Amino acid sequence: MTVDRSELVSRVRAMAPVLTERAVRYDREASFPFENFADFRRLGLLAMCVPERYGGFGASYADYVRVSEEVGRYCGATALTFNMHNATMLWCGEVADALTMSTGERQTHEHIRAEMFRGVVEDGCIHSQPFSEGLAPGATAGVATRARPVDGGWRVTGRKIFASLSGAANFYNVICQQPGDDTIRFLGVPADAEGVSCVDDWDPLGMRGTVSRTLLMDDAFVPSSNEWLPAGVYNQAAERYPWLFLSLCPSYLGLTGGVLDVTRAYLRGELPGQAAGARRDHPMKQIGWGQMQLRHQQARALLYRAIDEATLDPSESDLVLGWSAAYTVMEHAAEVASTAIRVCGGQAMLKHLPLERMYRDARLGSLMLPWSAEVCMERLSKARLYD
Numbered sequence: 001m002t003v004d005r006s007e008l009v010s011r012v013r014a015m016a017p018v019l020t021e022r023a024v025r026y027d028r029e030a031s032f033p034f035e036n037f038a039d040f041r042r043l044g045l046l047a048m049c050v051p052e053r054y055g056g057f058g059a060s061y062a063d064y065v066r067v068s069e070e071v072g073r074y075c076g077a078t079a080l081t082f083n084m085h086n087a088t089m090l091w092c093g094e095v096a097d098a099l100t101m102s103t104g105e106r107q108t109h110e111h112i113r114a115e116m117f118r119g120v121v122e123d124g125c126i127h128s129q130p131f132s133e134g135l136a137p138g139a140t141a142g143v144a145t146r147a148r149p150v151d152g153g154w155r156v157t158g159r160k161i162f163a164s165l166s167g168a169a170n171f172y173n174v175i176c177q178q179p180g181d182d183t184i185r186f187l188g189v190p191a192d193a194e195g196v197s198c199v200d201d202w203d204p205l206g207m208r209g210t211v212s213r214t215l216l217m218d219d220a221f222v223p224s225s226n227e228w229l230p231a232g233v234y235n236q237a238a239e240r241y242p243w244l245f246l247s248l249c250p251s252y253l254g255l256t257g258g259v260l261d262v263t264r265a266y267l268r269g270e271l272p273g274q275a276a277g278a279r280r281d282h283p284m285k286q287i288g289w290g291q292m293q294l295r296h297q298q299a300r301a302l303l304y305r306a307i308d309e310a311t312l313d314p315s316e317s318d319l320v321l322g323w324s325a326a327y328t329v330m331e332h333a334a335e336v337a338s339t340a341i342r343v344c345g346g347q348a349m350l351k352h353l354p355l356e357r358m359y360r361d362a363r364l365g366s367l368m369l370p371w372s373a374e375v376c377m378e379r380l381s382k383a384r385l386y387d
């Protein structure tokens with residue numbers, strides 16, 4: 001890799017002041033972080049997970065996790081949207097390389113992804129992944145969006161809820177099915193295709209910069225060259241490499257780290273805009289701070305281990321690690337943010353300090369499907385008892 005992991009993380013760290021400053025406005029306006037994405041584009045970060053032979057930095061999933069975590073430290077909503085883009089790059093890059101395809105499928109896929117990656121590297125295209133329909137938490141079941149085959153491609157009709165990057169992405173990458181066929185297809189719906197619209201208000205509790213409105217597709221034309229994975233390969237990916245469902249976690253792990261940064265500054269009396277001086281001598285605050293550090297370290301250790309040890313075709317015992325990591329990162333994010341409010345006291349609720357926003361953002365991690373906290377706990381509760 002010409003640009004290594006630490007250089008990628010450093011590029012994000014160098015953006016810390018602007019990411020931190022802009023996060024306030026994106027949250028207040030519930031607006032998309034366009035400026036951050038322009039900077040990512042300029043720094044090559046939109047193409048970080050594009051394989052080197054296609055002009056990207058060839059960052060691995062494990063590299064991505066560290067970079068995403070760093071983004072989340074300064075702006076959770078930017079990290080979450082950055083994830084949707086990079087998840088597509090990883091499904092179609094590193095993960096697709098590890099999966100089984102026929103020679104014909106492999107050739108077609110190479111041809112298609114070469115153009116998709118070119119669009120990211122040269123044109124700075126942004127991809128999103130609106131999968132959720134509100135029907136079922138499974139990644140490979142319960143899809144109501146239909147792709148009707150027509151000359152040169154498909155006509156796609158359906159509705160996706162919580163479509164992050166609404167109005168900002170160039171492609172809405174959806175999972176859908178052809179009528180009468182159970183196979184999941186992974187298609188890139190061009191944002192400017194006729195019949196595509198983003199509806200519903202967006203004035204949520206947190207993660208406001210994700211702009212996750214409802215996406216409607218009404219007979220929208222999708223060319224065959226936008227089938228990002230051969231038919232059925234998404235099912236294979238979800239079953240053989242479900243580790244990518246953890247890709248949302250580093251956003252929230254980073255957010256947890258950001259909460260620690262703010263709390264530490266507060267306790268030391270160094271937080272810009274802080275009304276009072278240092279508070280670190282108070283024993284109860286010290287205990288709260290200790291608990292926050294513990295929760296953060298537990299979450300990080302589990303997530304790093306799950307990603308660094310991820311292999312194709314995990315056993316149920318392997319997945320226990322993945323579900324534990326997802327549960328821990330997401331639940332600890334909310335818990336740490338809540339403790340931070342207690343430790344930092346009344347000032348924490350003031351809008352001119354960042355904790356209030358981080359607290360709202362952190363609450364939402366455990367809702368993220370397909371590996372939401374409830375889903376993970378349900379699976380953990382049964383795992384290894386019935387095999």
Ligand SMILES: Cc1cc2nc3c(=O)[nH]c(=O)nc-3n(C[C@H](O)[C@H](O)[C@H](O)COP(=O)(O)OP(=O)(O)OC[C@H]3O[C@@H](n4cnc5c(N)ncnc54)[C@H](O)[C@@H]3O)c2cc1C
Binds near residue numbers: 132206378
């Ligand atoms: C800020 C934000 C951004 C998002 N961005 C995207 C995006 O870009 N793309 C995308 O595809 N989705 C996105 N989502 C959607 C997210 O992944 C979930 O699909 C969504 O929050 C679920 O909402 P729901 O109303 O359908 O909840 P429900 O599915 O009704 O779930 C409600 C609760 O029940 C639990 N639950 C549901 N089913 C089960 C089950 N079978 N077993 C155990 N527990 C279960 C859930 O974990 C949840 O806690 C986003 C969500 C948020 C909050």
